[in-house]
Amino acid sequence: MAIIRDIMPAFELFQPANINDAVSLLDRHGSDAWVLAGGLDSFDWLKDRIKRPKVVVDLSQIAELRGVREVNGGLEIGAMTTLTEVVRHPVVKEKFSILSHGAESAASPQIRNQGTLGGNVSQDARCWYYRGGWKCYRAGGNICFADTPTAINREHAILNAERCVAVNPSDSAPALIALEAQMVIRNVKGERVVNAEDYFVGPAIDITRMTVLQPGDLLTAIRIPATWAGAQFYFEKVRDRQVWDFPLMNVASAMVVNGGNIERIRIAVNAAAATPLRLTAVEDAVRGKARNAATGEMGGKVAVTGAEPLRYNGYKIPLMRNLVKRAISGVEEAKWA
Amino acid sequence: MADTNKIDDTATSLSRRTLIKGVIAAGAVSSGAYLFRTSVVRAQQSAAGSAERLVTLTVNGQQRRVDVMKQETLATTLRYKLGLTGTKLGCDRSECGACTVLVDDVPHYSCSMLTHTARGKNIVTIEGLASAEGKLHPIQQGVIDEQGFQCAFCMSGFIMATAGFLKVNPNPTRAELAHGISGNLCRCQDYDKILTAMMRGAENARKVS
Secondary structure (H helix, E strand, O other): OOOOOOOOOOOEEEOOOOHHHHHHHHHHHHHHEEEEOOOOOHHHHHHOOOOOOOEEEEOOOOHHHOOEEEEOOEEEEEOOOEHHHHHHOHHHHHHOHHHHHHHHOOOOHHHHHHOEHHHHHHOOOOOHHHHOOOOOHHHOOOOOHHHOOOOOOOOOOOOOOEOEOOOOOOOHHHHHHHOOOEEEEEEOOEEEEEEHHHHEOOOOOOOOOOEOOOOOOEEEEEEEOHHHOOOEEEEEEEOOOOOOOOOOEEEEEEEEEEOOEEEEEEEEEEOOOOOOEEOHHHHHHHOOOEOOHHHHHHHHHHHOOOOOOOOOOOOHHHHHHHHHHHHHHOOOOOOOO | OHHHHHHHHHHHHOOHHHHHHHHHHHHHHHHHHHHOHHHHHHHOOOOOOOOOEEEEEEEOOEEEEEEEOOOOEHHHHHHHHOOOOOOOOOOOOOOOOOOEEEEOOEEEEHHHOEHHHHOOOEEEOHHHOOOOOOOOOHHHHHHHHHOOOOOOOOHHHHHHHHHHHHHHOOOOOHHHHHHHOOOOOOOOOOHHHHHHHHHHHHHHHHHHO
16 A cells, blocks of 8 residues: 655665666676666555665666667667657657557556656566565465455456466557567676567466566567568557556557458457467467458457456456457447447 | 564554553654654665765756755655655655656656656756746646636646646647646546646647747
């Protein structure tokens, strides 16, 4: 709960001026260090005294982490580029509008002015038991408070739950997965590049982390290849409030349609599981088929195969089915219109 | 584990008399803390071994030298060290927008930005909008023209958010402006009149320029 307790507990603050200094600081301080990007996720943890890092490494002064560069018909977006800068970038709007829509749908204007693309994909789970400081699996304990008979779990996972039932709340992540983006990660040993869908880790692999980032690692950039430039895109986010709110679920698809048939497609959803999900089974099922309501319907059914609702989130199954359907065949005109 | 111990201690060691005493004292301390928050802020320590740092901030066009802790937010510095109490603290969690200020012309929640991050940037608060001679900013004039607020605790945040939005889109439709300042809450639920006042402010600003 948000209680104002004057100011945060003390920490040592570093403001490195370049990536090399940042990764050597992160290497030196290991798991004592906290990476601060926009701070919209971080400050909640620090103000609530739930996470108490000794050292905070603020990336705000590193110019090379900011900005959108055009590379081989695609884009390289610095991890510290704000969501607003991503939304307003002319090439993002023109060629990769799905990312622009995803980023624009996150949070509020002021948060988008400060929150970064790297931070948006790397943010922690928003399960309110976990955020409230309960000692759950994700916090290193041995229980999931959201998966008990009396738990309030309307926002939680319907797929791939493994002890922890929290979901990933990022709005830009499914768009990046649909665009076949790659994440560039640096540490003192060098650079590695992972595909967007492999950047996220679920509880079956590591229950206390959301991404592949280990202590010492820094996400420096996100690369978007030219592959899907100008494709047909669909993004939709469903939430309770139209500002601030995290998704109950969102969907992003990129499609190339030829002669009415779906030639190529990538589709991803988020807030359905602990990681954003690329729906490869749906892609395989609809590829080569006519792009119409029947194909969309079929894709939706494939998408929810194996979904297991908790007590209060059963609505997410029809929600996901319909979002996937829309992401394939578009929004139908109402019959009475 | 530490938390569990704390709960046990409380349950076994509290007599009724000490509980009542404690509640009275806590009440006195918490109300005092509100009145004298400045002293609470000053008494907080930075991390062991790290000196307080004297930084120079550019606030409303002036260079202000101020002693800032590492963990201090911009809202705290503005209100309790520079005396610019027009910036309000509502939620302290990026949820209400009352603390909105412009940092290099862009609206930010000052409760959720470290003061050290804002070094070298041009910070504008509600106090910096009116001209030096006291002529109100067109948006402030719009608020007066339309009687836009009820209690007005959220007002400086709304005005700063609007000022920032108008720099990007000086001629918005009502819907565009509503989306642009959707990061601010009004607990009086006076949104319709606020929006009317902000639209009037935008109109005033276009006449001026």
